[in-house]
Amino acid sequence: MPKIDPERLLNDLRHLRSFGATGPGVVRLSLSAVDMDARRWLAGRMTEAGLDASIDGVGTVFGRSRNAGPALLIGSHTDTQPTGGWLDGALGVIYGLEIARALGECEETREFAVDVASWIDEEGTFSGFLGSRSFTGEPVDEAIRNARNRDGLLLADALGHAGLAATPRVLIDRARHKAYLEPHIEQGGRLEAHGKSIGVVTTIVGIRELRLRFTGQRNHAGTTPMSIRRDAGAALVAFIARMDEAFRQLADADTVWTVGRIELDPGSFSVVPGAAELHLQFRDASAERLRAMESALAGLVRDFNAREKVSVAIAGSEPPEEPVTMDAALQTHLAHAAQALAPGAWEPMPSGASHDAQVLAHHVPACMLFVPSIGGVSHDFIEDTADAHIVLGCQVAARAAAEILRSLRA
Amino acid sequence: MPKIDPERLLNDLRHLRSFGATGPGVVRLSLSAVDMDARRWLAGRMTEAGLDASIDGVGTVFGRSRNAGPALLIGSHTDTQPTGGWLDGALGVIYGLEIARALGECEETREFAVDVASWIDEEGTFSGFLGSRSFTGEPVDEAIRNARNRDGLLLADALGHAGLAATPRVLIDRARHKAYLEPHIEQGGRLEAHGKSIGVVTTIVGIRELRLRFTGQRNHAGTTPMSIRRDAGAALVAFIARMDEAFRQLADADTVWTVGRIELDPGSFSVVPGAAELHLQFRDASAERLRAMESALAGLVRDFNAREKVSVAIAGSEPPEEPVTMDAALQTHLAHAAQALAPGAWEPMPSGASHDAQVLAHHVPACMLFVPSIGGVSHDFIEDTADAHIVLGCQVAARAAAEILRSLRA
Structure with missing residues (x-):
C-alpha cells in the first residue's frame, strides 16, 4: 500500500497558507496577484512531483500524470472567500498532490495515473465553479465575457492581467478520467459532535432559495388598535412558525432550512409595518423531499392568503440546485479505506455545502471525503482542522485512491 | 350659545394648507421659511379676531384675549411631519381661532377669555413639544443650544434666521390659564370603524420603547444541522410568539404593541444568523398595565435565557413616557356638548398618539376632542377628514368652551 509523507503534506499546506495569509486566515481571491503566485507555486510542486503541470485559460492548475489511464482525478480549489480559512479547498488539492507523489513512490502503484486539479473560482469571486464547469465542457463563454468581481473587474480582463487570455482551457478526457475524488474539510460540526474522524459523502444536497413578501397596511403604532391592524411583520412571524411546523413534519435529521434575512x-x-420580506433557503439530499417542501410552502402561501388580512407571495427565487448523489462504488472504496485505517471512526454523511464535485459528478463517477472542522467553523479566519485529522484523511484518501485505480485497471 | 361660522373655519384651514402645500399634503417643518410665513399669517388672523397676537422667542404663535381671566387656552400645532397631512395639528389651532371669534360674537360669551396657541415644533423637527414645554416653564435652554434638525441646523441658528433670537418667550399665567383644550384629528380608524363623529379623550397613553438583542452562533446554513444550531433569528421569532401570548393576557382592547424593526x-x-435585534414599542392608558407588561417582558427574558441556546438581553431603551389622564370635569363638558350636538355619535377613547396636551396637563386641567380621520390615515399626504366632521367638531368644541368658561367664572 502507498504511504503518504505527513511532514511533506503539512509543509505544503502551510506553504500554500502563506499566500494571502491574514492573521490565522487567508485572503486569496480568484485571479488576484497572490492567487496567481499560489498557482505558480502549486504548478511548480506538481512538476517536482513528476506531473505535467499547467495553468489553463481560466486559471485552473492541472497536473497530469505521465502514466497512461484510466486515471483518478483528485481536485478541489485553492481560491478562498473574502475572509477565508486556510484549509477549505486547499486541503483537497494538496491531498491530490501528496497522493500522486505517494502512489508514484510505491512499487505496487507507481504505474497508476493520478491527475490533480485546483479548479478556478469555486468560491464565485467572478463566477462560481468556473474551473470545473469549463473542464467538463459546460458553457462558460458568456460568464468570461460578462462576469465581474465585487470591484467591477471583468473576468475577461482579470484573465488578461493574469496572462491567460491566449492560453487553452484544459478539458476532460473521457477516455482517461474514470473517477473523481474531492477531499474537503466538513465545514460543519457533525463529525466532531459524533466523535468521528472521517466522513464519506453520500450526496451533495440540493438547494432552494426564495424571497417571501408580505403586504399589509402601514399604520400609526399608537392609534391603530391591534384588532384592525394588517401588520406585515406580525404576519411574517406567524408564517415562519407555520412553515417551521410544516417543514419539521417533512424533515429528516439532515434537512435544513434557514431564514437568513x-x-x-x-x-x-x-409605525406598524406595511410590508415585510424574508429570505428563505432550504437544503436536502432528497430531490423528492425538496419538492415536498416547495409544495408545502405553496400550500401555506395559499392558505395564508385565503385566511389572513395580510397577503404573502413568493417575490423571487434562485434557480433550483438539485441534489447530486456520489457514486456508490467509489463511496464503498472510501468506506473500506476508512474502516481499515480508522475503524468505527467514520460515517456516511451528506454534504450540506456545494462543491466542484457536484459539477464533475454529471460527467464522471465522483466521490468526496470529509475531515472534521474544529468547532464546525469554515469560511472564517479561524477555520481549522487538527493535524492528526489532516494526516489521517490523506492516508485514507491515498488508500482509497489506490483501490479505486486497482479496480479501474482490473 | 355661540355659533361658529363653518365657511370662515374651512376657509382659514384651506388658506393655512396653502403654506407648504405639496400635492394633497403639506410640508411645513418647524421654523422653515414657509412655516414662518404661515405663523405670520396666523398671527394676522388672530389680530383680526381681536386677540393680542405675537410670535414668541421659540416660534409659538400666541393670541391672548383682551378679556380678563379665567381664560380657556385652546391650542395645537401648525408645524408638520416631513411628509405631513393638511389637518393634523392645524385643525386644533384654527378651531381655537374660530372659537375665540364665535364667543366674541355671542352676547352671552363676549366677555369670556379664550387664548389661542400654535405651539412650535410638536413634531420634533428640532425638539418635540418645544413650544408647550417652553410655555409651561419646563427646561428647554439646553435643547435650544444643542438640538439640530435632519440637515444639521442648530435650533438656536434657526431661531436666529427667523428673527426670534431676542424675542421673549410666552409663559403660562397660572392665575389666568385655568383650562386647556386641544382639538385634533384622531389619527386612527376607531371613530370611523364605530360610525362615530366625535371622540372625547380620556387619557393620552404611555409609551415604552426598547431594543431586544439575541446572541447565538453564526454558522454555515448548509452544513449546520438544525439540532445543533444556535440561530438568533429563529430565537427572535420564537420570542415574539411568547411575548404576543404574554401581552395578550395582560391587554385590554386599547393596549397596543408593535415590533417595528x-x-x-x-x-x-x-448563513445561520449569529445575532438578531428587534425594536419593540408598547403603549397603554394604564401606568399599572405598562409596568405589568415590562415585568412580563423581563420574566420572558429570564426564562428564555434559562432554557434556550440563544441568549436575549434588553440592549437599550428610551425614557418611559407615562400615561396622562385628561381632566374629568373637562371631559364631562366635552361629553355634554357632544351629546347635545351629536347624540349617540360620540365616544370616550384614549389617545394612542402623543400631543402637546400631555405637556400642558401637568400644569393646568387639560382635555382633548377628536374628529375622525378618513381611513385612519395620518402623517401622510392623503390624511383627510370630512368637512361635515370638521364643522361638527368645531361646533362641539365651541359649545364645550362656552360651558367650561361659564363654570370657571361661576
Whole structure:
C-alpha cells in the first residue's frame, strides 16, 4: 500500500497558507496577484512531483500524470472567500498532490495515473465553479465575457492581467478520467459532535432559495388598535412558525432550512409595518423531499392568503440546485479505506455545502471525503482542522485512491 | 350659545394648507421659511379676531384675549411631519381661532377669555413639544443650544434666521390659564370603524420603547444541522410568539404593541444568523398595565435565557413616557356638548398618539376632542377628514368652551 509523507503534506499546506495569509486566515481571491503566485507555486510542486503541470485559460492548475489511464482525478480549489480559512479547498488539492507523489513512490502503484486539479473560482469571486464547469465542457463563454468581481473587474480582463487570455482551457478526457475524488474539510460540526474522524459523502444536497413578501397596511403604532391592524411583520412571524411546523413534519435529521434575512418596512418604532420580506433557503439530499417542501410552502402561501388580512407571495427565487448523489462504488472504496485505517471512526454523511464535485459528478463517477472542522467553523479566519485529522484523511484518501485505480485497471 | 361660522373655519384651514402645500399634503417643518410665513399669517388672523397676537422667542404663535381671566387656552400645532397631512395639528389651532371669534360674537360669551396657541415644533423637527414645554416653564435652554434638525441646523441658528433670537418667550399665567383644550384629528380608524363623529379623550397613553438583542452562533446554513444550531433569528421569532401570548393576557382592547424593526446578522441566504435585534414599542392608558407588561417582558427574558441556546438581553431603551389622564370635569363638558350636538355619535377613547396636551396637563386641567380621520390615515399626504366632521367638531368644541368658561367664572 502507498504511504503518504505527513511532514511533506503539512509543509505544503502551510506553504500554500502563506499566500494571502491574514492573521490565522487567508485572503486569496480568484485571479488576484497572490492567487496567481499560489498557482505558480502549486504548478511548480506538481512538476517536482513528476506531473505535467499547467495553468489553463481560466486559471485552473492541472497536473497530469505521465502514466497512461484510466486515471483518478483528485481536485478541489485553492481560491478562498473574502475572509477565508486556510484549509477549505486547499486541503483537497494538496491531498491530490501528496497522493500522486505517494502512489508514484510505491512499487505496487507507481504505474497508476493520478491527475490533480485546483479548479478556478469555486468560491464565485467572478463566477462560481468556473474551473470545473469549463473542464467538463459546460458553457462558460458568456460568464468570461460578462462576469465581474465585487470591484467591477471583468473576468475577461482579470484573465488578461493574469496572462491567460491566449492560453487553452484544459478539458476532460473521457477516455482517461474514470473517477473523481474531492477531499474537503466538513465545514460543519457533525463529525466532531459524533466523535468521528472521517466522513464519506453520500450526496451533495440540493438547494432552494426564495424571497417571501408580505403586504399589509402601514399604520400609526399608537392609534391603530391591534384588532384592525394588517401588520406585515406580525404576519411574517406567524408564517415562519407555520412553515417551521410544516417543514419539521417533512424533515429528516439532515434537512435544513434557514431564514437568513428579515426586513420590515418602514422599520421604525412608531409605525406598524406595511410590508415585510424574508429570505428563505432550504437544503436536502432528497430531490423528492425538496419538492415536498416547495409544495408545502405553496400550500401555506395559499392558505395564508385565503385566511389572513395580510397577503404573502413568493417575490423571487434562485434557480433550483438539485441534489447530486456520489457514486456508490467509489463511496464503498472510501468506506473500506476508512474502516481499515480508522475503524468505527467514520460515517456516511451528506454534504450540506456545494462543491466542484457536484459539477464533475454529471460527467464522471465522483466521490468526496470529509475531515472534521474544529468547532464546525469554515469560511472564517479561524477555520481549522487538527493535524492528526489532516494526516489521517490523506492516508485514507491515498488508500482509497489506490483501490479505486486497482479496480479501474482490473 | 355661540355659533361658529363653518365657511370662515374651512376657509382659514384651506388658506393655512396653502403654506407648504405639496400635492394633497403639506410640508411645513418647524421654523422653515414657509412655516414662518404661515405663523405670520396666523398671527394676522388672530389680530383680526381681536386677540393680542405675537410670535414668541421659540416660534409659538400666541393670541391672548383682551378679556380678563379665567381664560380657556385652546391650542395645537401648525408645524408638520416631513411628509405631513393638511389637518393634523392645524385643525386644533384654527378651531381655537374660530372659537375665540364665535364667543366674541355671542352676547352671552363676549366677555369670556379664550387664548389661542400654535405651539412650535410638536413634531420634533428640532425638539418635540418645544413650544408647550417652553410655555409651561419646563427646561428647554439646553435643547435650544444643542438640538439640530435632519440637515444639521442648530435650533438656536434657526431661531436666529427667523428673527426670534431676542424675542421673549410666552409663559403660562397660572392665575389666568385655568383650562386647556386641544382639538385634533384622531389619527386612527376607531371613530370611523364605530360610525362615530366625535371622540372625547380620556387619557393620552404611555409609551415604552426598547431594543431586544439575541446572541447565538453564526454558522454555515448548509452544513449546520438544525439540532445543533444556535440561530438568533429563529430565537427572535420564537420570542415574539411568547411575548404576543404574554401581552395578550395582560391587554385590554386599547393596549397596543408593535415590533417595528427586525435585523438579522449577517443577513444572507447562506448563513445561520449569529445575532438578531428587534425594536419593540408598547403603549397603554394604564401606568399599572405598562409596568405589568415590562415585568412580563423581563420574566420572558429570564426564562428564555434559562432554557434556550440563544441568549436575549434588553440592549437599550428610551425614557418611559407615562400615561396622562385628561381632566374629568373637562371631559364631562366635552361629553355634554357632544351629546347635545351629536347624540349617540360620540365616544370616550384614549389617545394612542402623543400631543402637546400631555405637556400642558401637568400644569393646568387639560382635555382633548377628536374628529375622525378618513381611513385612519395620518402623517401622510392623503390624511383627510370630512368637512361635515370638521364643522361638527368645531361646533362641539365651541359649545364645550362656552360651558367650561361659564363654570370657571361661576
